[in-house]
Amino acid sequence: MSTQMHQIKKMPRPAEGFFGKLAETAKGLWSLIVGLGVTGRVFTQKQETVHYPRKTVSEPALTGYRGHIELVHKDDDPTTPRCIMCMKCVKVCPSGCISIKSKKIEHIEHKDKEQDPNTHHSNGLTVLPKQAVPSPGKGKRELTLFKLDYSLCSLCSLCVETCPARSLRHSKHVYWSEFDKDNITLDLLDRMRKQAGAKEDS
Numbered sequence: 001m002s003t004q005m006h007q008i009k010k011m012p013r014p015a016e017g018f019f020g021k022l023a024e025t026a027k028g029l030w031s032l033i034v035g036l037g038v039t040g041r042v043f044t045q046k047q048e049t050v051h052y053p054r055k056t057v058s059e060p061a062l063t064g065y066r067g068h069i070e071l072v073h074k075d076d077d078p079t080t081p082r083c084i085m086c087m088k089c090v091k092v093c094p095s096g097c098i099s100i101k102s103k104k105i106e107h108i109e110h111k112d113k114e115q116d117p118n119t120h121h122s123n124g125l126t127v128l129p130k131q132a133v134p135s136p137g138k139g140k141r142e143l144t145l146f147k148l149d150y151s152l153c154s155l156c157s158l159c160v161e162t163c164p165a166r167s168l169r170h171s172k173h174v175y176w177s178e179f180d181k182d183n184i185t186l187d188l189l190d191r192m193r194k195q196a197g198a199k200e201d202s
Ligand code: SF4
Pocket: 069, 092, 093, 094, 095, 096, 097, 098, 152, 153, 154, 155, 156, 157, 158, 159, 160
């Protein structure tokens, strides 16, 4: 067996004599001064914490904060999400937290231009259709539910990165807490619409 394997690291011997003890004391004092220097530097820096709930963190301080995911609305319509219902986020989510429901919107074909409700006449009146023909084959889909079970979410961000329509992002919902995990299932479509309504009211 090699001698290297049996080598035991020797502990430094305590300082001996007057000068040894003096050196030990000086080392201890220096360490104290360095520690106090760090404390003093942090103490005089700008405060990073806030006295919640009297104060809340400013928006810029939340940059990079990953709250639960939320839907992003279309640029020209705050009540409609950008979502194209491709289901990629549902498939990629490792925890199965996302559920989506959609319905087909019946496309109404009008017999002629006169019957199109969007046809405006020079007198300013809109002509209502006399006869409209539903054409389900040409229908578009509409998102009716976008549910997130946040109790399962690991905030991995895969859904956000995968979404081809950039319809998902992490929220800045920082002060949210619940006692019951059943209360942390979110209807994200409803939430987005309520936020749009709140903005209009303010
Ligand atoms: S962040 Fe991850 S775990 Fe959470 S919903 Fe998205 S894909 Fe699922």
